[in-house]
Amino acid sequence: MAGAYETKQYRNVFAEYGYSEEEIKKRVQETFETIFHGSEEERFYHEAGEDMGFMEDTGNHDARTEGMSYGMMVCVQLDKKEEFDRLWKWTRTYMYMDEGPGKNYFAWSCALDGTRNADGPAPDGEEYFAMALFFASRRWGDGEGIFNYSREAKAILHECVHKGEPGHPGDPMWEPSNKLIKFIPGLDFSDPSYHLPHFYELFAEYADEEDRKFWKGAAEASRAYLHKACHPDTGLSAEYADYDGTPHSAHQEIFGRHDWYYSDAYRTIANIAMDHLWFDKDPWQVQIAEKFQKFYCEDQKDHWDGVFLTDGTRLEEKALHPVAIIAVNAESALAADGTYAKQCVDKFWNTPLRTGERRYYDNFLYMFAMLALSGNYRIY
Numbered sequence: 001m002a003g004a005y006e007t008k009q010y011r012n013v014f015a016e017y018g019y020s021e022e023e024i025k026k027r028v029q030e031t032f033e034t035i036f037h038g039s040e041e042e043r044f045y046h047e048a049g050e051d052m053g054f055m056e057d058t059g060n061h062d063a064r065t066e067g068m069s070y071g072m073m074v075c076v077q078l079d080k081k082e083e084f085d086r087l088w089k090w091t092r093t094y095m096y097m098d099e100g101p102g103k104n105y106f107a108w109s110c111a112l113d114g115t116r117n118a119d120g121p122a123p124d125g126e127e128y129f130a131m132a133l134f135f136a137s138r139r140w141g142d143g144e145g146i147f148n149y150s151r152e153a154k155a156i157l158h159e160c161v162h163k164g165e166p167g168h169p170g171d172p173m174w175e176p177s178n179k180l181i182k183f184i185p186g187l188d189f190s191d192p193s194y195h196l197p198h199f200y201e202l203f204a205e206y207a208d209e210e211d212r213k214f215w216k217g218a219a220e221a222s223r224a225y226l227h228k229a230c231h232p233d234t235g236l237s238a239e240y241a242d243y244d245g246t247p248h249s250a251h252q253e254i255f256g257r258h259d260w261y262y263s264d265a266y267r268t269i270a271n272i273a274m275d276h277l278w279f280d281k282d283p284w285q286v287q288i289a290e291k292f293q294k295f296y297c298e299d300q301k302d303h304w305d306g307v308f309l310t311d312g313t314r315l316e317e318k319a320l321h322p323v324a325i326i327a328v329n330a331e332s333a334l335a336a337d338g339t340y341a342k343q344c345v346d347k348f349w350n351t352p353l354r355t356g357e358r359r360y361y362d363n364f365l366y367m368f369a370m371l372a373l374s375g376n377y378r379i380y
Contacts, residue, residue: 003280005201005379011277012375013333017342019349024374027349031370032078034353035363042353044360045071045083046112052093053086054112058360062117065095065106065125070364072132077371077378081140084132085147090114091129092146097121101170104159105185123160123173123181124194130156131199134206135380150206157207161214175243179214179221183240189248192229192237193267195222198275202379223282226272231310234299235292238310239264247310261308263321266328266365273334274372278379289336296329297340304329323354323362327369334372345373 004010014024036045044056044067055067068091075084094114095106101120106129108122133153142148163170163185171185183191200219204212228245229237238247239258247259258264269292276285295312296304304325307317319325330348333341348369354362371377 001280001283003276003278005278010375010378011334013341013345013373014349015375017345028078028370028374028376031353031363031367032074032080035074035367036080036083041355042359044363047086048090048114051086052090053083054090055087056112056360059358060109062109062111063090063095064110065091065108065122065129067360067364068095069125069128069132070368073128073135074364074367074371076132076135076139076380077376079139081136084136088133089146092152102185103170104155105170105173120184121173122184124191126156126160126173127181127194127196127199129153130160130207131196131202134202138380153206154208157203157211157215161211174214174218178243179218180225180243181218181222183248187251189240189242189250190225190229191239191264192226192241192245193239193264193271195226195229195268196271196275197222197226198271198278201279223275226268227284230268230272230288230292231312232288233291234295234308234310234312235269235288236261236295236308236310236312237265237268259309260315261310262317262319263324263361266321266324270328270331270365270368270372273332273336274377276335277372277377285335286337289332289334290338290340292332293329293336293338293340293344296325297343320358321362321365323351324365326351327362327365331369331372348373 034042044058047053054063055071057064057067068087071087072084094110097103097105097107105121106125107116107118109117111117130153133149137150142150160173162168163172173185174181180190181194183189197219200215204215207215229241239262240248242248249259272285305319305322307315307319326348329344333345353366
């Protein structure tokens with residue numbers, strides 16, 4: 001087994017399935033341009049002043065660390081340094097917390113004028129910020145101040161690991177006893193879609209020397225955790241799950257229901273596929289991706305917009321992000337190359353970007369799938 005980390009080869013699944021290099025390149029570029037520089041009805045990137053910019057969650061009319069860090073990852077993958085730096089400066093100016101329990105973390109939500117809506121972080125933001133900053137350092141070189149990308153990335157990861165230790169107030173983002181990422185600091189459960197072992201493998205090389213062993217362990221722990229969090233028959237995972245992988249049904253009075261396969265959870269199979277592409281360390285990833293595709297293409301072929309329990313039971317609700325489902329089902333073809341892979345990829349290729357107020361989440365997952373399936377989601 002050897003992933004792209006070793007081979008330096010990135011599959012172009014679109015090309016494998018007969019699409020021309022010219023039309024693939026055009027489609028990737030058009031997707032970026034629509035999201036970042038399209039019409040007001042299409043884009044959700046906005047410039048702010050002379051040197052900043054933000055990604056708007058169009059469904060909630062705020063800016064989130066999720067979207068800001070996703071935007072930075074897209075930009076570093078496509079060599080868009082100006083937009084990257086604008087996003088990072090906005091993040092560092094408005095989201096960075098310099099006091100309180102969340103000191104040195106980033107407030108997960110801000111109003112579009114930069115006013116904070118929250119005083120705590122969401123760990124998926126921090127891990128994407130760190131990875132995007134490391135890639136920026138390796139692609140463009142470190143600059144001055146907040147644009148010393150590698151120093152900023154190391155500082156983020158240091159906080160994530162060492163908060164809660166003597167003399168270091170606050171709560172860590174990874175549970176020290178099991179090396180699993182938390183849903184939020186201070187609570188003892190996880191979000192399976194936050195688990196990015198392919199990032200942690202790289203943190204084990206790029207982060208502070210003293211923490212590299214931790215990150216290597218975190219990669220192994222997350223791979224093992226995903227075995228528990230994904231249902232063995234369907235491949236579906238819950239939005240929130242306990243440390244043993246069981247769907248988390250508590251805290252509904254605070255967060256609402258999240259013990260089902262719904263919005264957050266769509267990212268899990270895409271992350272598994274990316275870990276397979278980059279590192280190919282776990283044969284289970286191929287098996288679970290193929291079960292996942294069978295679930296959609298055979299068992300629920302007329303219900304791609306359904307909401308499901310992890311065992312595949314279909315509920316009455318309808319998906320809030322149906323285009324995101326199509327995108328991640330296609331991205332899973334990076335791991336699953338069996339019966340249904342081409343069907344999932346073709347369906348995605350023939351699906352346009354989402355329009356309307358809910359386009360932000362769907363179109364980010366669409367952009368990531370477009371990058372990954374075209375061989376453009378790479379390690380730097």
